[in-house]
Each structure stands twice: as C-alpha cells, then as structure tokens.
Amino acid sequence: MGRTSKDKRDVYYRLAKENGWRARSAFKLLQLDEEFQLFQGVTRAVDLCAAPGSWSQVLSQKIGGQGSGHVVAVDLQAMAPLPGVLQIQGDITQVRLSTAKEIIQHFEGCPADLVVCDGAPDVTGLHDVDEYMQAQLLLAALNIATHVLKPGGCFVAKIFRGRDVTLIYSQLRVFFSSVLCAKPRSSRNSSIEAFAVCKGYDPPEGFLPDLTKPLLDHSYDPDFNQLDGPTRIIVPFVTCGDLSAYDSDRSYPLDLEDGSEYKYTPPTQPPISPPYQEACALKKKGQLAKEICPQDCPMSTVDLLPQSLATPQRYTLQTSEVEDSGVTCSS
C-alpha cells in the first residue's frame, strides 16, 4: 500500500500534515467556526481533551492572535508544547475542583467564553461501551464547563450519534438555550461522530455546580424523550463548511486540482508514549512470550483423546487479509 496510501484516501489527513496541523480535526473546528462564528468576541477559551493539540493550535491562532486572548488546554496525556497555549495535565473525568480553579486562575478570575472538547475514548469496538464512554467524556467536559463558562457562553463537544444520543441532547438542553448537532464536511460520512454546538449557557435556576458528583446521563422519558415512540429530542442538524471544500470521503489523486505538486509529508506530531509502546518494543525484539512448542517436550505416551464433540457442519472458507491498522494519527 505504501506510505502515500492514506494521503490518497484521506485528503484532510494529508492537508493537515501539509499545513502543519497536528491532526486533521483542526479542519473540523475551522469549519464549525465558519458556520457558527464560534470565535467571535472570544478572548478566553478552554480546550478539553486537547491532545494531540490540533484544536488548541486553531484556538491559539484565532484567539491568541487577538492580543488579549488566553487558551488553556487540558488533557490526561502529555502533549507537545504549543506557543500561546497554557497546558494543564489532568483528567477531566476525575473531576476535581482544582482543575476548574486552575483554569479560572489562568483567566485572571474571569470565566471562559468558549469551552471545546474533541475528546473521544479509545474505541473498543463494542458499540454500547464506546457510546457510553464518549457520553461520560462529554458529561465530564460539561461538568467542568458549568464551572468555568460565563452565562451565555458557548460549548462545543464531540458526540457519537448512536442509540442513546437523544439522552445527551436532553442533558445539554438543560444547560443551554440553543443546542444544535453539527457535522463539518471534513468529518467523514462513514463516521458516526458529530459535534454538539451549544450556545447561550443558561443553567437552570438554583443549579449549583458540583464537581464532586459526576453528571449522569439522562434516561428515557415516556413523555418527552421516548425510547421507541415518536417523541424524541433530536436537535436540528447543520452541515458545516461549504460545498467547495474538499470531500473527506473522496479519494483524491496525489496531484490535486489546484496544480500543486505532491510531496510526501511525514506526520506532524506522532503520538507520545502510547499504552502499547512497551508491547510493541517487545514484539519488535521478538520478546513476546511464546507458546511452549510441542516439539520441545518429549513424545509423551499415547493419550486417549476426549471424544470429539458433535459439530454443526459447515464450510467457511475465509481468510482475513485486512491490513493491520498499526499506529494511526488520531483524527
């Protein structure tokens, strides 16, 4: 397949590398801004789950350039430093008041105008678990936002549009006067991700932000958010980015139409110490534990086999030749 393969299949991946963005998701925030003017009048912004840092890059470029702008990035993982972005390494789900206080401190006591969160869990492939984990990440981000966001402030977070996404909408509606579901054109059709764009932070009367208790997702309500009835909270959907933008699903030839000549660019920022690092290193050296070979033990005496069990008959003639995905740049 070669190293250019992903460049052909994913034009935004390639553009991100060529433009120095740490991940293709930078385009998503840019396109969201195009549609919603998210950065208008924003001087203090918080990027939750910031690593590898592409949204922070966008924020620092758009807000940090305005002189008085402040950007705070929070992530559990270490992140390569970015000019103009203040980094806090901490877990947003392990809610501590200190994180929120630290953020406010950096804004010199002022609340934030914008809180964004592009975090996604490492997907396990079990859909219900992944959707739950993503929802918890969003709710944790929301919980922090309730502490740091000014009234009327804006909150943008990634959502997985799965079975229970209406519960998320219903939860967000409690805190914001306007909730929309937006999908930038740089997000693929095949992906279930979208972004909840919540404007006008307006917590219910008497709401006291409390970081010691996690926000839990709502449950289905027989009256206004039914599991299988006609009444569901489905917020309006907005497609962001104009049609002239590149199509993230399309495979482009390496020489794009604008006449620029293709040159391979290596990834901007490879992942820093991923969990599988040690295992990969061991595998490379051939030091993963191996099965004790049957040859290594002497020919044993004849064992009686356990009776073979009845099996349903079938021929499955399959070979899996799916390529290893290997280390991928997060999107």
Add this chain to the structure above:
Amino acid sequence: MDAHEDYVWPRATSELILLPVTGLECVGERLLAGEGPDVLVYTLDFGGHLRMMKRVQNLLGHYLIHGFRVRPEPNGDLDSEVMVAAFGSKGLRIVKISWGQGRFRELWRSGLWNMSDWIWDARWLEGNIALALGHNSVVLYDPVVGCSLQDVPCTDRCTLSSACLIGDTWKELTVVAGAVSNQLLVWYPAAALTDDKPVVPDRRVSGHVGVIFSMSYLESKGLLATASEDRSVRIWKVGDLRVPGGRVQNIGHCFGHSARVWQVKLLENYLISAGEDCVCLVWSHEGEILQAFRGHQGRGIRALAAHERQAWVITGGDDSGIRLWHLVGRGHPGSGVFALSFKSHSRPGVLKAVTLAGSWRVLAVTDAGALYLYDLEVKCWEQLLEDKRFQSYCLLEAAPGPEGFGLCALANGEGRVKVVPINTPTAAVDLTLFPGKVHSLSWALRGYEELLLLASGPGGVVACLEISAAPSGKAIFVKERCRYLLPPSKQRWHTCSAFLPPGDFLVCGDRRGSVLLYPSRPDLLKDLGVVSKVGAITSAPGAGSGEGEPSLAEWGPMSTLPSLHGKQGVTSVTCHGGYVYTTGRDGSYYQLFVRGGQLQPVLRQKPCRGMNWVAGVRMVADGNMVILGFHANEFVVWSPRSHEKLHIINCGGGHRSWAFSDTEAAMAFAYLKDGDVMLYRALGGCTRPHVILRESLHGREITCVKRVGSITLGPESGVPSFLQPDHLEPGEPVEPGSEGPGLIDIVITCSEDTTVCVLALPTATGSAHALTAVCNHISSVRAVAVWGVGTPGGPQDPQPGLTAHVVSAGGRAEMHCFTIMVTPDPSPPSRLACHVMHLSSHRLDEYWDRQRHRHRMIKVDPETRYMSLAVCELDRPGLGPLVAAACSDGAVRLFLLQDSGRRLQLLAETSHHKRCVLKVHAFTHEAPNRRRRLFLCSAATDGSLAFWDLTTMLDQDSPALEAAADLGLPFQLGSPCLTVQAHSCGVNSLHTLPTREGHLVASGSEDGSLHVFVLAVEMPELEEAVGGAELLPQLQVLEEYSVPCAHAAHVTGLKILSRSLMVSASIDQRLTFWRLGHGEPTFMNSTVYHVADVADMDCWPVSPEFGHRCALGGQGLEVYNWYD
C-alpha cells in the same frame, strides 16, 4: 405478539440475532451465552457434548448482556433450578430457570431494572445484588422488588473501565475498580458510616500503562489478574482482599498478546486471557504460555468462561462465534517430533529421500541405493533392498491409500524405475522407461481397483504404468499402459496426479503450474472411436521412447489450464465431491471441475496469511477439508472451516523430501533433517477436539445485505429436521401459519473482513446457516448486487434450488463476479449445499496500468473504493447486464458483463458528482405501448441525487459504445437528465417504487433526514418528436417532502414497501415505519434493534402467512418480521 394499543400496525418483531457474544458463564453442566439481549443455554448431554438447549429471548430489552451471575445455592445444587442475574449497560434482570432432566422452563422473570449508571460488575449477596457502577459507586439492589437498598460512592468518582466485586456479604464486600488513570482502587463500601457518604479508597495500585479492561480474583491463592489496554496481563499477589491494608505485589507481567487484552480469568492452575488479537492464551501462574487458541476472527474475543472439571475453555467472539477448547496439558495430545536415529555404522550412506506408507511405516533411501523401512510398531530400521543403480540420484514415492498399498517406487537418473512391494522386496520389478533422468514420480489410485504410477522422463514424456498384484500377493505385475506428453516448458515434468472419478480421466499438475487432463485409457478411447471428440491428442512419433519398447504414442492433454498456479508449479491434485482441488506454490488452492471433457476453474482460494507454499488438501473424517502447507519455517495443517492451525511442525521450511500421511487414527509428517529422518505424529489424524459451538459469521462489520430468493424444501427434503432440537439454533416455537413446506430465504452479506457470505435463513426456526464464504477480495467488500435469479436446470427443466449471478465490489476498486447455486442436500444441518463459481474480476488500478501502456494515459490510481452497486438488466438480447458502481473518486462507472458474467468490462464513466458517490440505484420505467426505459440514480456526499437515462444513452452511443468497448476506453456519460438537491450532506440510502404517476423516490441521509418525492417521467408524444427525432423522456419532480430529524443519525436503510408505507433504519438503532401518500410522511412507530452501525437493510415479502422480513446488517445481523 403483544398488541400495544398506542402503537400503530405493522409492528416489527425480532426473529433472529447474530451479534458479538459478550457474556459467557459455565453453570454446572450448562453454559450460558449472552448475545445481544438474548441468552443461549447449552447443556452437556449424555455423550459429553454441549448442545444448544434454548434461546431465552429479550432478557435485557434494548441493552446487550455483558455478564451473568448465578445465585449461589446453599446446598450447591444448580442442576435443577437456578436464579440468574443478567446484566449489561445499565440494565439488570433476574430470571429463574428450571432446567433439570433436559427440560428447560423459565419459571419467573423480574422486571428489567434500569440503573442510573453503567454496571461493571454484579455480585449476589444473600438474595440481594451488589452492583459496581460506572463512576465508582456501589449499589445494593433488591432485584425482586426492584429498589436500591444502599448506594455508596467512593471519594474518587472517576469513570471506570472495569470493576470486580469480592465477598459474600455486604460487610465484607470489596470493590476493586479499574480507573481511567490506569490504577486499581480497592475500597470497602461497608466502611460508609451513613448511606451516600463517600468512602476513601483503601489502596491504590499502579502498574499498567493503559486502562484495565478485566479483572479476576482467585480467592484460594490470593491472586488477582488484570488485563489491560497496554497489551499485558499482570498477576498480583494480594492475599485476602477482604482484609484492608494488605500488601499488593506484582508477581507477573505477561506480554503475549499482540493487541489489547479484553478478558482475563484465573483458574486454580491456569490463567486465561483473550483479546483483540483473537487469540486466547493459557498461561501458568508463573507467566509461561502453555497453549494458544487461535480461530476467532475479527475484532477479538469478547467473552471467556472456563469449566474446570471438564478442562474446557469457552470463548465468544466479536464474530458471533462460540468455541470450546480443551485445556489438555502442554502442547497437542500424543504428538511431537522425534528423530528415528537412522545414522549407524551398519547403515552406510546419506539419506536422499523419505516417504510414508500409511502413517506407521517410513521408507527412506540412501545415496548408496539402499532402501530402508522403519515400522513404528517394531521401532527399528530394516533394509529392504540395495541396488547400486539407484545410487546418488534416486526418487522415492510410496503408493497412496491407508497403508500405502504396500508398494513403493524408486526411480533413478538413467530412466530406470523400480516398483517394490514393501512386505516382499525380493519381488520388486525393474523397468527402464527412458534414456535419461526420471524427473518425477507420482501415483494415482482409483478405489482399490486401479493403481497407476506416473514417471516423467526427458522431453516432457510421462510414462503411465499399470500395477497389479498376483492373487497370491507374492508377485506384482507392472505394465506400461501409455505415454502422455506435457506442454513445452523449461522444467517439463509433472508433479502430481489423481484419478478423476469415476476413473476415465487423470488430472495432473506440472512444474510449470499448469493443470492438465488426460484420458486414463487412451487406447480404449480410440477403440471406442471417441478419439475425434478428444481432438487434442497429438500422436507424435515416440521421440524419446525407450530401448526396445514398441514405439508408443504420446497422448497430449485433452484440456489444459496453463500456468494456473504460476511459475512455482502445482504441488498436488485431489478429487473430491465432484470437484478437483489443486494446490500450488503460489500460495493458493483452486477448486475446479470437469465439464464436457474440459477443466474449468471454479474458485481460487487462499489459506491463512503467510502460507505461500500450499502443499496439499485432505478431506478429513468429519467431512471438512484441511490444507497442508509450509508457512515460513513450519509445516502447517490448517483448517479453513475453523481458521485454526491444527498442527504446526517446526521443521525448518520447505523440504526436498517430505511426506505426509493421515488416517483416521493418526497423522504423520516425515522429513529429512541433519541426515536423519524426523517424524511428527499426532493421534486423531487431522481433527482436533476443539469444538465450534456456534459458527462465526463475519469478522468485521457487515456492509451490505441482499436477499437473493427463497427455496422451498418439501417434506421429502427433510424439513422436519429443522425442528429437531440438536441443530444450530433450534427451540423456537413454530409460529402458527408457518407450517407446511419449509421456506428458506437465501441472503448474501458482505463485510469489511473481505468476504462475501451466503446465508440460509429458514422461516420456520429463526436460525441462520452460513452456507459458504467467498474470499477473493483483497480488501473490504462494500456492496453486492444480484441478478438472473433462477432455478438449477433453467426454465426448461426446473429443479429444486436456486441459482443467481452475484457481483461484489469494494476497496481497492476491485470487483468480482460469480454465480451461486443452492441446492437441497440432506447431509448438512441447513439441508442445503451452496456451490460457487467465480466468473470474472476487475481491478481499476490494473486497468489503468494497461491503459497507460496502450494509450499513454497518465492516471494514477487514487485508491478508489467502490461504495455501492446496482445492476441494470438490459432488454437487448445477448447483451449482458450493466453494473453501475458508485466510486469514491467521484465517478459513477458502468461496467458491461458479457458472456453471462465471464467478461467484465468498463464501459462508461462520469465525474458529474465530483464528490464521493455513496449510492447508486437502478430502476426501469414501463409505460403502456412504450419501450421499457432504464434509469440510474446516483447520490453523493453533498446530498444531491442525479438521474441518468441509460436507455437513451445506450441508443445514442451504440456504435460509439462498441468502438469504445473495442478500444477499451470508457465513454463519457455526459450530464444527468435531472438533479435534485435532497439533503444537506451525504445520502446513505436510496430506493424507488413505480407508481401511477411515475416513481416514488426516497432517500435518507447522514443528517437523519428523509426526502421523498414523486418523479414523473413524461415521454414526448410521437408527433412532436418527428422533427427533432429527439424522443428523450422528461423527468420532473412533482410532490416533494422532506422529514428533517426523522432519525438521530445516518439513515442507512430505506425501503418503500408500498405507496402508503415506507420503512427506514438508522445508526441510531431504530427501525421506523412511515405512512406515505397523505402529504408529508408521518411517523407510525419504531422499534429499537441491537445491531450497531447498521450499514444496510433489505426487506422482502415472504408469504401472506409469514408477512415481511427485514434483514439489518452492521456489527452483526438481525432479522425482523412483520405482518402486513
């Protein structure tokens, strides 16, 4: 069927679920398996076999089962009655089951209790249940009444990724929580002074560098095992965890998995782990790997259970398969490689060749021309004969058959062949066949009646010797029957041979990779005057015939498949079940058949990755096939059915001289190494005791589902057997009205796992049978299209069964065309057999490469994927159907299938959309007194639909079309006759239905909206058209409606069932009915289904009694039905 009054009919009910197996638990002699919301109950029968007993449906509503906890009984009796708690996501339900004496009864089930948070673990505490919840809290729950008794959080309310509850009373209850910080937190809920007061963790244990997915505690040894995202398993010495403040010591850090580890389980003497790499590893507590179970496919093993007394490990996979493995000691039973200590002073010379006569006699020949026998029962070497003429160069082959027929043959460099009866070597017969070197020897055996020995000499001449034995058994007769001639090549000799049943032909493979067909008795053929038919015979004068021999004619092949296996040569040929199987060193095996005296390839297949030298196929006793081959430095016996390497012999790689033999009792593999004969032997032949409790479906997401047709099996075909309790998925009460002839729907699914699968879905039993899988694609398969559905024998002589043409396409712009034929077959549980024949294939990158050479066209492949396919059947006789493909590079391409699918050619293309085209759909417009017109609708990621008038296009461009076809250049489709901006973003589903006014067109999009409109096709009157000769139909949008927010996610399935009813399916897991025809489509009702990431849906009417069926494919497969 419950009739909910507040819901409108029709109402879809789930009929069949094939989902990842996410929960497994052994309970005494039973096994519980959780699949979606259902529980499968398996029970151990008298023969010691696990058999499916019952499917308990819909235990967990819209949740998926992640685990079971059986209530411990004071008397320990779980054999007659049990209380089972099933949990998953936020749901919990208790069910009381009676299952004694092989009878299953559900006695009672509690309500479905919804928790406020995710349940990571549950534990029975004297009639109540403790639940470890998502944000590190514990709830004591009364499962009968359905109320929370106590709710204690930990002070550290982080999100967990796993939890484990220990202890049998609330007082001693211990929580081990796996936090997102990769730490283990140990805390005691009973330490809370008041309800709701957070408890401080007692201990924090760090070690893993990724989140912890699973934990297992072994009380008797005070051990805890954890499985993590960092691909390792850790063993901790924890002592009694119920005692606060104990020391935790990491005593093992096991790296063995090549991906994340999902599950871990500690047994008294073993540690079992399973993960994303689809491998289940058995470790000792010291961290050595004792066994590795490989066979699941796809994204890993999700559930693990062990039966310690039976020494079983049971795994459930993402591929929805369930497998049982035997924990037997180390390595394979009774197997091993051992040297036969040939080297001795009494046996001079160096070994040159080895062979096996049956699985218990080894023959070897030395460079001194001495032939030796080793009998495994006697366990010593014995010299059979010595012949100086067979010094230095000597070939050795034993005759096939269970005991090698008691014969072997030697050949030397001077054209001499010696046939030796092993028991009476003195009766050996010598023959000089050629003036030069004998290049190869092979045997062909027909039953016990006819035994031939084929020897290749110089000049591609193959001598065919007929061998017979005297009735006394003391003498043998060798007679040269005829000579064959191989096609010219550099290395011109044959490599293998076999009789084609009933025995009139021989199939041979040669060193050049060609497969050849010869008459086994050419003279007989000549006598009968059939020679003219054979045609290909070349009666060349005996160019190299031997000394003194009467000049024999050399017979050419009747049929040749030149270089089928490439330059490395054919390695074996086997005939079985009406097919010929050939293997080669090109890493593939072919299925062929002979029709009208001609060899025809049916299907090319590849064994497991990395097996580049396929050496042979064997049919084993259980009716399955195994593949033999060399994989790097190992000899491997691989089962295509279970994807399992049954035997692995670390022999060092491909050998000049090796032999394999299998009988029902044992299999043996002999090879030469370091001047000695090495022998691997395993009892039980090629079968292994591992059991597939449930077959797997697809290893990855299903991308497309298409119903082909249905087969009706009469009672004589064994329909009642569907109702027997012992097959794949029995146990459903037969729906009233579905009795009578057994109706089986045939459905094709394709998947990202690169395969296309043919499934049988009987209407009577709610079961599914995978009939066959086609795996010719090198990348993911995204779409299939079907045409020409008929019956075997054609319309003239219809026979029971079904035939269809299928075209599949997907990643790397690859397309394959094949036929399927499903026929009744009494032996398999599905009562059906499916035959696949590959017809043609096409790859865009290869096509462009050719074009570059021919036309100097510079077009670099942008790694196009085919997203969707549609078949347009032309009304022009003789012209095959058109296949329209939606391409990711922004093009819609039309392919022409000619010669009933054997030729696949790119005909036309258009880049109108300039964006990734997601869907294509073809439909015909028929109006009275008018010609049938063919339309194509294509839809892209920008939400626009384009309509193309194919009939006009083909008419206009007919000459151009043929010219283009000749040149191999596609012609351009021009501009569409209508475009409709239906959605704001990608169109993921598209369907049309002809109506009075024209066509009802419906599309569903990524934004969750539906768009429905009436498309009118207006044909200009004939008079009007006289002048311009333009008879173009005008397309017009009449009524247009849009339903925003119809779904909360992509609408990936859409079907207009009638002018008043439409059904849609979405990634938000709702199947929704819409009423049409009264203005805007209105919501009727919806059902929550369990397949995540649904990529496609197909619906079809079955029968008035059975109603409609609907298959949803995504991460699993679910079938719904409703009455209309």
